[in-house]
Amino acid sequence: MALRRRAFGQPTALNNHMPLIIKDISKTYGQGHALQNLDLEVGDREFLALLGPSGSGKTTLLRILAGLISPTTGDVSFDGADLLSLSARERKAGMVFQHYALFRHMTVAANIGFGLRVRPRRDRPSAEDIKRRTDELLSLVQLEGYGARYPSQLSGGQRQRVALARALAIEPRMLLLDEPFGALDAKVRRELRYWLRRVHDETGVTTIFVTHDQEEAMDLADRVAILNSGKIEQVGAPNDIYASPATPFVFDFLGAANEARGLVSDGELHLYDARFPLADAAAGEVKAFFRPHEVEINPADGRGFLAEVVGVIARGPATRLECMRGDQMMEIDWARGRLPDGVARGAQIRLAPERFTTFPAGG
């Protein structure tokens, strides 16, 4: 998987003001913990991705913010006010669901205007104002002229844009997106991704985005919070997390990884029959991780540890080598032109990873 840098513009300029403060939130269901003592702060106008495998608690956190469920313990404040004690109407949290959740019996325009029409009479905009606002939002989501259609007459991508317009209609203080592109095909997904980022930059609404797709999170977000079993493993800018993952889980989750056990002593990593310089690691047994595309391939008398090539798979621009060392399978992606001489199935080669990330063993 290739991780791209942010494809558009500069990251949103963040001030240090953190209006949304999630403090010591836990949620238990029977015996299970969906969230455990979770702390998180979200900045004004920030685009934050909650990234984690299914069951990691990311959707639970989002639903707590939306007011759909209550945490077992903990506090959430927004601009200093206790968010948990506010009604949904006072919270103004616009939510977008994976399966759109559009009202099928209403036109697109009626869907978008729904949040305005259900306001109590004294706060309700006039019919003309609702219409004007609906038209503005339709043009923001590039669906001008679709107002009179019904959701069933739209494609999946269009439906999700309507759902976003509907959530934006209530002028939300935060926008909560629960795997919004999960039901769409890859191409539409990618289009909507950039489009969503643009809408965020135009509206400036604080956005929290739940996904299990690390590429999507890395591409879109100002910051990414990686969740695992109800806890946050790491929070940070996409590049920082990728460059220095805090835990083995994060390293593994952010892309293909090879893992080996080694020993660090005297500033060197001893791995199988090879030694690699490793300055900043504490001595002791370690788990060493390296990426498949960050490996140098040498002949059997060269540098690195010995391994046997058991498979060679051409995959477009890169060639994948499957190598065995003992009973450990390792994957190497070779994208530097022709394979070095002598590399073929059954050959003995030496592998010299260019970069390691190590964690104390037993962790």
Add this chain to the structure above:
Amino acid sequence: MSIAVSSPPRRRSTRLLPGFRLSLGFTVIYLSLIVLIPLTALILRPWELGVAGVWGVVTSPRVVAALKLSFGASAIAAAINAVMGLIVAWVLVRMQFPGRRLLDAIIDLPFALPTAVAGIALTALYAPNGPIGLWLAEFGIRAAYSPLGVVIALTFVGFPFVVRAVQPVLEDLDAGLEEAAFTLGANSWQRTWMVVLPAIRPALITGVSLAFARAVGEYGSVIFIAGNLPLRTEIAPLLIVVRLEEYDYAGAAAVGLAMLSLSFLILLAVNGLQRLMATPGAGR
């Protein structure tokens, strides 16, 4: 093996579902035997009286009163079932409480019970000396042997239809719809009226039409509780039986034809209403 030379392949319309002709033929024959032929007999029979004769039978005061009672009481019963059935379906789907499964099983009892048994039980309860009848009598309400008794019996037999039509649709309703409405600031009434009810409306209409149709044709339970006074508590199906017992087959068929036409018109109207309210292209 020989190779077919230049004979253009015979074009055959390909269908994804096999046996189209067989299944259509079967459907038509079955429908004819079970529904259409008996109905045709019913439609043809009364005309031996002549047009004026049929008109005379159908517009005679006793027949008009019976038709009014049958269709009026059925409509009231269907309306009661619409409200109560919706509430019961709602409770069964949305609430968790001990005995829910038992309650769920009880819903179907009006289907299983011979309607005559139901009629006798209801009569025993609502008769002026029955437990409920005594209590109602204190308020000057006479339930058994009155049009009210007819409504009670028809409500009883039609009850399961609405529940069973609405329940599965309510169960399958995407919880996200109500959650979305919630986050948009809709209160529980608005969520119910603006989101849930429109979504289950087609099922509700189906259930109510079924309950209505069933009530119009009901006979067994009503004759015990109604008292069967001509012009007051005599339902049309009973009148048909009365005519048959008088060997007036054509007259019985004429009343039947009147019922059939009215039912058909009403179901047609409901169908049209449903189509009118359906959103274009809203696939289910």
